[in-house]
Amino acid sequence: MRPPCNDSGMPELPEVETIRRQLVARLPGDPIVAAWSHPSPKFADAPLAIGSSIVELDRRGKYLIARLDDGRDLIVHLGMTGSLAVHPQAVTPTDADPHLRASWTFGSGPQLRFRDVRRFGRIAVTERDDHRSLPTLATLGPEPLGPGFTGEHLHRALALSSRAVKTQLLSQRPVAGVGNIYADEALWAARVHPASTQVTRPQAERLASMIRHVLSEGLDHVGTTLRDYVDGNGERGGHQLHLSCYGRGGEPCERCGQPLVRGVLDGRTTTWCSSCQRRPRRRT
Ligand SMILES: [Zn+2]
Numbered sequence: 001m002r003p004p005c006n007d008s009g010m011p012e013l014p015e016v017e018t019i020r021r022q023l024v025a026r027l028p029g030d031p032i033v034a035a036w037s038h039p040s041p042k043f044a045d046a047p048l049a050i051g052s053s054i055v056e057l058d059r060r061g062k063y064l065i066a067r068l069d070d071g072r073d074l075i076v077h078l079g080m081t082g083s084l085a086v087h088p089q090a091v092t093p094t095d096a097d098p099h100l101r102a103s104w105t106f107g108s109g110p111q112l113r114f115r116d117v118r119r120f121g122r123i124a125v126t127e128r129d130d131h132r133s134l135p136t137l138a139t140l141g142p143e144p145l146g147p148g149f150t151g152e153h154l155h156r157a158l159a160l161s162s163r164a165v166k167t168q169l170l171s172q173r174p175v176a177g178v179g180n181i182y183a184d185e186a187l188w189a190a191r192v193h194p195a196s197t198q199v200t201r202p203q204a205e206r207l208a209s210m211i212r213h214v215l216s217e218g219l220d221h222v223g224t225t226l227r228d229y230v231d232g233n234g235e236r237g238g239h240q241l242h243l244s245c246y247g248r249g250g251e252p253c254e255r256c257g258q259p260l261v262r263g264v265l266d267g268r269t270t271t272w273c274s275s276c277q278r279r280p281r282r283r284t
Helices: 013-024 151-159 165-170 180-190 201-230
Strands: 032-037 054-060 063-068 072-077 082-087 100-106 111-116 122-127 261-265 268-272
Touching (some): 013 054, 013 063, 013 082, 013 201, 072 082, 151 165, 151 201, 165 180, 165 268, 180 201, 180 268
Antiparallel strands (some): 063 072, 072 122, 082 111, 100 111, 261 268
C-alpha cells in the first residue's frame, strides 16, 4: 500500500489512522520469526520484536503503536515519507528496494515492511507505554477525536506557553496529530490568527471544535480516496481533500473574498485571512 498522502506529502492524523485501519485487517497474529533493519540507529530497534506477536495496533497522534504479546510496544513514526505495508511473501533486504528501512517476517510467511525515502521516520521497541525514549510521543496531548480533548483543555494547554498558537499546535502538546495542513485549516475555520499568543476561552472552544471537524473530514476523504486507490481507480489519496485555506495563498477567502495571505511563521509556511483572522492586540 502506498501511503495515502495529503498534498504536502506529510502524513497527518487522518493519513496515519487510515494506514492503521488498513493494517489491522492484514497483520498476521503469529510471531515475528525474522527482522531486518537499516544501519541507521533510528531503525535499529526493529529486530527487538523477533519472537513476539502483534496483538493490537493503536495510534497516538502520528505514531503507530503495535502492542506485542510480551507486554512491549513496537512503535513506528512515519516521518515525512514513511509507509508500512504487509506483503504476502518475504524478500531478503538485498532484493528489496533501496528505501526499505525495516522488515518483520511472520512465521506464517507474510512480511511487514517499512519504507522511508527521506529517513525522517523512527522505530522503537519499548516497555508498554514507556515512551521516554520518544519525547514527542511522551508529551503528546490528548487525541483530538477522543473525549479528553475539549475547548477547556485547549484553553488551559495554550495558556502554558507564550508561543504562537499555530506553533503550539504543531508541537503536538496541546493536542495530538495536527500538522501544518490541518492547523491552517482549523485556525481559518475558527477565525483565530495563527500568530496569536493569547487565545480566549471562546476562541479555544471554536478552535477545538474546528480541529475535530477538519480532522474528521480529512479522515473521511482520505479513507475514501484510499479505498479508491486500493481498487485501482485512483491516484494518490488526499488530493481530493477540500481545503479552504492551506496552500491557497493569494486566492480569495471563501468567507470574505479578501486574498488569503501566505507567509512564514516560526519556519513553517502558513496561510491565513488577515480580514477574518485578526491578530488580537496585546494586553498592556
Ligand atoms: Zn476572510
